[in-house]
Amino acid sequence: MIAAPAPRAPPTTTAADATTPVKLAVRALDAGFGATPVVRQLTLDVPERRVLAIIGPSGCGKSTLVRCLNRMHELVPGATVGGSVLLDDHDIYARDVDPVLLRRRIGMVFQKPNPFPTMSIRENVLAGLRLTGALRGGRKQPAIDGIVEQALTRAALWDEVKDRLAAAGGSLSGGQQQRLCIARALAVEPEVLLMDEPCSALDPIATARIEDLIHVLRERYTIVLVTHNMQQAARASDLTAFLLHGELIECAPTERLFTQPSDRRTEDYITGKFG
Amino acid sequence: MSARRDLWFTLLCAAALALPLGVLVFLFGDVLLLGLERLSPAFLTSYPSRHAEHAGVLPGLVGTALLGVMTAGLALPFGVGAAIYLEEYGGNRRIARAIEVNVANLAGVPSVVYGILGLAVFVKTLGLGRSLIAGAATLALLVLPIVIVSTREALRAVPMGLREAGLALGATRWQTIRRVVLPAAAPGILTGAILAISRALGETAPLIVIGAVAYITYLPDGPRAAFTALPIQIFSWVSRPQAAFAHNAAAGIVVMLLLLLLLNAAAVLVRDRFSRGGSR
Ligand SMILES: Nc1ncnc2c1ncn2[C@@H]1O[C@H](COP(=O)(O)OP(=O)(O)O)[C@@H](O)[C@H]1O
Ligand SMILES: [Mg+2]
Numbered sequence: 001m002i003a004a005p006a007p008r009a010p011p012t013t014t015a016a017d018a019t020t021p022v023k024l025a026v027r028a029l030d031a032g033f034g035a036t037p038v039v040r041q042l043t044l045d046v047p048e049r050r051v052l053a054i055i056g057p058s059g060c061g062k063s064t065l066v067r068c069l070n071r072m073h074e075l076v077p078g079a080t081v082g083g084s085v086l087l088d089d090h091d092i093y094a095r096d097v098d099p100v101l102l103r104r105r106i107g108m109v110f111q112k113p114n115p116f117p118t119m120s121i122r123e124n125v126l127a128g129l130r131l132t133g134a135l136r137g138g139r140k141q142p143a144i145d146g147i148v149e150q151a152l153t154r155a156a157l158w159d160e161v162k163d164r165l166a167a168a169g170g171s172l173s174g175g176q177q178q179r180l181c182i183a184r185a186l187a188v189e190p191e192v193l194l195m196d197e198p199c200s201a202l203d204p205i206a207t208a209r210i211e212d213l214i215h216v217l218r219e220r221y222t223i224v225l226v227t228h229n230m231q232q233a234a235r236a237s238d239l240t241a242f243l244l245h246g247e248l249i250e251c252a253p254t255e256r257l258f259t260q261p262s263d264r265r266t267e268d269y270i271t272g273k274f275g
Numbered sequence: 276m277s278a279r280r281d282l283w284f285t286l287l288c289a290a291a292l293a294l295p296l297g298v299l300v301f302l303f304g305d306v307l308l309l310g311l312e313r314l315s316p317a318f319l320t321s322y323p324s325r326h327a328e329h330a331g332v333l334p335g336l337v338g339t340a341l342l343g344v345m346t347a348g349l350a351l352p353f354g355v356g357a358a359i360y361l362e363e364y365g366g367n368r369r370i371a372r373a374i375e376v377n378v379a380n381l382a383g384v385p386s387v388v389y390g391i392l393g394l395a396v397f398v399k400t401l402g403l404g405r406s407l408i409a410g411a412a413t414l415a416l417l418v419l420p421i422v423i424v425s426t427r428e429a430l431r432a433v434p435m436g437l438r439e440a441g442l443a444l445g446a447t448r449w450q451t452i453r454r455v456v457l458p459a460a461a462p463g464i465l466t467g468a469i470l471a472i473s474r475a476l477g478e479t480a481p482l483i484v485i486g487a488v489a490y491i492t493y494l495p496d497g498p499r500a501a502f503t504a505l506p507i508q509i510f511s512w513v514s515r516p517q518a519a520f521a522h523n524a525a526a527g528i529v530v531m532l533l534l535l536l537l538l539n540a541a542a543v544l545v546r547d548r549f550s551r552g553g554s555r
Contacts, residue, residue, distance in 0.1 A: 114436040117437075
């Protein structure tokens with residue numbers, strides 16, 4: 001299927017710089033559907049407050065990998081997971097970890113903008129807190145307004161919607177909807193943000209806005225960005241991991257990976273020979 | 276050439292539509308003409324009587340209304356609950372499959388059979404007697420499969436992405452279902468429920484089997500009271516030998532049809548309103 005197997009250098013899994021602590025450490029992760037393995041023995045570090053881009057041809061397991069990072073993968077009937085994922089050195093697959101609580105620490109933004117259609121913009125932002133009952137304790141109105149404004153501001157959407165917070169979430173443009181979904185994820189105050197091809201349904205201008213936003217979010221959050229768009233990976237990330245058939249081929253600082261890839265297959269992929 | 280064939284086909288389809296529609300209009304017109312002389316406010320507020328011209332549908336109307344409310348109260352919680360279980364929690368498990376097949380089959384069981392079941396279980400075994408609550412429970416059983424099927428369809432129409440979004444925010448399955456899935460499915464569930472209830476209200480056979488009485492000169496004073504319903508009242512008038520009661524039966528049918536029409540219009544309204552208000 002792929003060009004002749006190149007002599008394989010050990011995948012570089014080290015952080016961009018030694019001083020940055022590792023936020024998420026993937027260790028020998030296996031994941032699949034039923035008997036079909038999709039992610040194989042994958043080991044990877046995500047440094048804190050950095051953007052890791054995951055690239056690779058369609059179907060190579062990018063979505064499956066990120067969905068293992070917040071334990072969404074196991075919700076699919078028949079899904080299998082093995083190995084471990086350490087968040088701040090604690091295995092999220094350990095027996096005493098409640099996946100529901102874990103997902104509040106690791107937010108996710110999906111490929112297709114999916115604001116809740118029955119809720120207003122404001123309620124969409126608050127959805128995570130309302131759903132989990134976090135607002136039931138009777139927080140004061142100004143405090144709740146503050147949460148809404150802060151999340152929308154961080155998602156670079158506040159100025160566009162501050163006068164119509166009561167409008168339906170679905171009344172926004174695609175790009176705005178995606179930023180609303182980002183705001184919704186941020187309102188829960190996660191530490192890590194997983195973004196699975198967040199721009200693939202958006203036009204170039206909306207895409208540019210999200211990429212700018214990722215730059216700013218990086219100061220507070222650890223971000224894993226799946227993208228099929230190599231320019232986007234090059235523009236928006238600190239580190240890039242190249243996946244092929246569920247295996248990690250190479251993970252390196254983005255600039256290095258795109259200018260001097262250490263693996264033939266990476267080079268073939270980024271130069272457009274396949275994928 | 277093909278244009279001509281198109282024309283023929285259009286005409287054929289129009290005829291296929293016009294024929295049954297014509298028969299319906301004719302029947303309804305016939306009933307309306309026959310019933311017109313009885314239709315008056317007094318007809319709605321009078322009790323049955325031996326004198327056709329004084330007899331009214333009040334107990335039947337009240338009975339049907341109470342049956343509707345009670346049937347909804349019983350069928351909706353169980354039906355929606357079962358649908359949520361099957362659709363949201365059932366997964367691929369064997370039991371869910373078995374239940375699914377049974378529910379589909381139950382929808383095809385003749386309504387008399389439900390009447391016999393209601394007679395055996397609610398009237399006799401549970402000792403509810405020939406009461407309103409026994410009637411409502413029987414009708415609830417009858418429409419349960421319809422409620423389950425229509426609720427499942429409404430739930431299935433909610434995009435998977437919304438559930439994932441809820442779960443990814445750290446909500447439990449139930450929190451996601453309650454706050455995200457059910458509100459999104461509500462118009463569909465409600466539409467299905469109204470149609471199911473209107474189906475229940477038109478049923479006569481099971482009520483006759485469990486022993487609804489036609490001649491009642493008081494209104495039910497509680498769930499254990501004896502009762503009658505519009506279709507029972509109509510049925511009893513139709514079977515009277517005196518020609519005068521045929522007018523009562525016709526007027527009763529008109530009332531019944533208007534009631535069902537109202538319910539169906541409500542269902543259409545609910546669906547339209549929400550689908551326009553929604554984002555899709
Ligand atoms: N729900 C599923 N059931 C079975 N196989 C699946 C499912 N979802 C994805 N796959 C398979 O897993 C592989 C990886 O999919 P995915 O992680 O979505 O790839 P990517 O995001 O890189 O395009 C694909 O071959 C796909 O067919
Ligand atoms: Mg994908």
